[in-house]
Amino acid sequence: MSSIVAIIGAGASGLVAAIVSAKNGSKVHVYEKNSKIGKKILITGNGRCNVTNKHMELSNYHGLNPSFVNSSLNFFNVSTCKAFFLELGVELVEGRRGRLYPRSLKSSSVVDLLVHECRRLHVEFFLKHEVKSVDKKDSSFVLHVNHKFLHVKKVLIATGGLSMLTLSSRDSGYELAKHFGHTIIPTHPSLVQLISQENLKAISGVKIKGSIEVFENSKSKIFAHGDILFTDYGISGSAVLDISRVVSYSLLYKKVLHVKIDLFFEYSKEQLKNLLKKRQLHANGKSVTLWLDGLIDPKLAYFIAKSLHVHVKKADDLNSKELTKLVYALKNLTLHVVDTKGFKTAEVTAGGVNTLEIDSQTMESKLQQGLFFSGEVVDIDANCGGYNLHWAWASGVCAGKSMSEMQV
Numbered sequence: 541m542s543s544i545v546a547i548i549g550a551g552a553s554g555l556v557a558a559i560v561s562a563k564n565g566s567k568v569h570v571y572e573k574n575s576k577i578g579k580k581i582l583i584t585g586n587g588r589c590n591v592t593n594k595h596m597e598l599s600n601y602h603g604l605n606p607s608f609v610n611s612s613l614n615f616f617n618v619s620t621c622k623a624f625f626l627e628l629g630v631e632l633v634e635g636r637r638g639r640l641y642p643r644s645l646k647s648s649s650v651v652d653l654l655v656h657e658c659r660r661l662h663v664e665f666f667l668k669h670e671v672k673s674v675d676k677k678d679s680s681f682v683l684h685v686n687h688k689f690l691h692v693k694k695v696l697i698a699t700g701g702l703s704m705l706t707l708s709s710r711d712s713g714y715e716l717a718k719h720f721g722h723t724i725i726p727t728h729p730s731l732v733q734l735i736s737q738e739n740l741k742a743i744s745g746v747k748i749k750g751s752i753e754v755f756e757n758s759k760s761k762i763f764a765h766g767d768i769l770f771t772d773y774g775i776s777g778s779a780v781l782d783i784s785r786v787v788s789y790s791l792l793y794k795k796v797l798h799v800k801i802d803l804f805f806e807y808s809k810e811q812l813k814n815l816l817k818k819r820q821l822h823a824n825g826k827s828v829t830l831w832l833d834g835l836i837d838p839k840l841a842y843f844i845a846k847s848l849h850v851h852v853k854k855a856d857d858l859n860s861k862e863l864t865k866l867v868y869a870l871k872n873l874t875l876h877v878v879d880t881k882g883f884k885t886a887e888v889t890a891g892g893v894n895t896l897e898i899d900s901q902t903m904e905s906k907l908q909q910g911l912f913f914s915g916e917v918v919d920i921d922a923n924c925g926g927y928n929l930h931w932a933w934a935s936g937v938c939a940g941k942s943m944s945e946m947q948v
C-alpha cells in the first residue's frame with residue numbers, strides 16, 4: 541500500500557499541512573492546479589499578507605458552528621503562529637488593529653519561505669495538476685489527476701473557496717467532499733463590495749469615515765464603523781466589507797435590504813442640528829452645497845443637498861424644518877442593496893463543507909477515515925484582519941499533524 545499523504549491545493553492551508561506532515565515523517569505530495577504555488581497568498585493584504593491578528597477572538601469567526609475553530613485555534617494560537625513563521629524566517633510586525641505582517645511587508649516572503657521549508661523537508665509539488673476526483677479503493681485513495689490514477693494513503697482537501705474566480709477557483713473541493721457523502725453549507729461571497737440600486741456616479745471616489753447599518757425590511761441586522769468608499773456601482777471600504785457577509789447571506793435568500801450611512805456618527809441629531817444652526821449664522825449667502833463644503837466632501841455635499849432640492853438655495857434661508865430634514869439625510873444616507881460584486885472580487889467564501897461532519901481536533905472527515913479538510917473549503921470564514929489566513933494555517937497544522945499520526 542502507498543504510504544503517500546496527498547494534499548490537494550498548494551495554498552495557505554495546504555502548505556503548512558505539508559510542512560507539519562513532512563516534519564512528522566510523512567512522504568508528502570502536493571497537487572496544485574495552478575502553475576504557481578501560493579498564488580492567493582501573494583495577493584493577500586494588498587500584497588503584504590496579513591498573516592494573523594494579535595486579537596484572536598471567536599467572535600471573528602463565522603459559519604453554522606463557529607466554535608468549531610476552537611480546537612485548532614487553541615492548538616495553533618497567535619504565539620504559536622508567530623513562532624512557526626519565525627522558525628521559517630518570517631519576522632512578523634504589527635500594523636493597525638493588531639494585524640501582523642511579515643516585516644518585509646511582502647507576501648512573497650511568506651510564500652518563498654513556506655516553499656523553501658517544504659522543499660527542505662522533501663515535499664514533492666505537482667503543479668498544473670488538477671485533482672478531478674478522489675475515490676476510496678480498498679485501503680487506499682485513488683486520485684484522478686492529469687489522466688493518471690494515483691494511489692495514496694491519506695488525502696487532505698485544502699482547495700480553498702470560490703473567491704477571486706479569476707484565479708481559477710472552481711467548486712472542485714466541494715464536489716470532492718460530496719463524493720464522500722459530505723453536505724455543503726450553501727456558499728456565498730463575503731468581504732465583498734456591495735451594489736446599490738441608486739446611481740452613485742456623482743459621488744464615485746468619495747471616501748468617508750462613517751458608520752453603516754444594515755436593515756432587512758425595518759429590522760437592524762448589523763452595524764459597522766470605518767472607511768466607506770462610494771463607487772460607480774455602490775459601496776466599498778473596510779466598514780462595507782465588515783457588513784458584507786450578513787448582506788450577502790440575506791441576498792442569498794432574496795431578502796430586501798437597505799443600508800443607512802451616518803456621515804456624522806460622532807454627533808447626535810441634536811448636536812448636528814446645533815452645529816448647522818451655528819454655521820448658519822456665518823453662512824453669508826453661500827449656497828447650501830458650498831455651506832456644507834468644509835464639513836463633508838463637496839461632491840457629497842452637492843449629492844445630499846440636491847436630493848433635498850436645496851442645493852442652490854442660500855443656507856441662510858433654510859428654515860428649522862429644512863434643517864431637520866438635512867440632519868436626517870446626513871445621518872441616514874439610505875441605499876438599497878441589490879447585489880454584491882460576487883466571488884470575482886470577494887476575499888473569502890462563506891459556507892462550505894459542513895463542520896458537523898469533521899472532527900474539530902484532527903480535521904478528519906467523520907464520514908471517511910483518512911480523508912481530511914482544512915482552510916476555506918470548510919464552512920468557516922472570518923472577518924477582515926488576518927483571521928482567514930490564521931484559520932487556514934491553524935486548520936492546516938492540525939490536519940497535517942493528525943495525517944502523519946494516524947495509521948489507516
Ligand SMILES: Cc1cc2nc3c(=O)[nH]c(=O)nc-3n(C[C@H](O)[C@H](O)[C@H](O)COP(=O)(O)OP(=O)(O)OC[C@H]3O[C@@H](n4cnc5c(N)ncnc54)[C@H](O)[C@@H]3O)c2cc1C
Pocket residue numbers: 548549550551552553554571572573574578579580581583584585586589590591592669670671672698699700701703704708710712713886887888914915916917925926927928929930932
Ligand atoms: C484579495 C484577497 C485578499 C486577502 N487578504 C487576506 C488577508 O490579508 N488576511 C487574511 O487572513 N486573509 C486574506 N484573504 C483570504 C485568504 O487568502 C484565504 O482565506 C486563504 O488563502 C485560504 O487558504 P486555503 O489554503 O484554504 O485556500 P487557497 O489559499 O485559496 O488555496 C487553495 C489552493 O487549492 C488549489 N486547488 C483548488 N482545487 C484544486 C484541485 N482540484 N486540484 C488541485 N489544486 C486545487 C487552488 O488553485 C489554490 O492554490 C484574502 C483573499 C483575497 C482574495
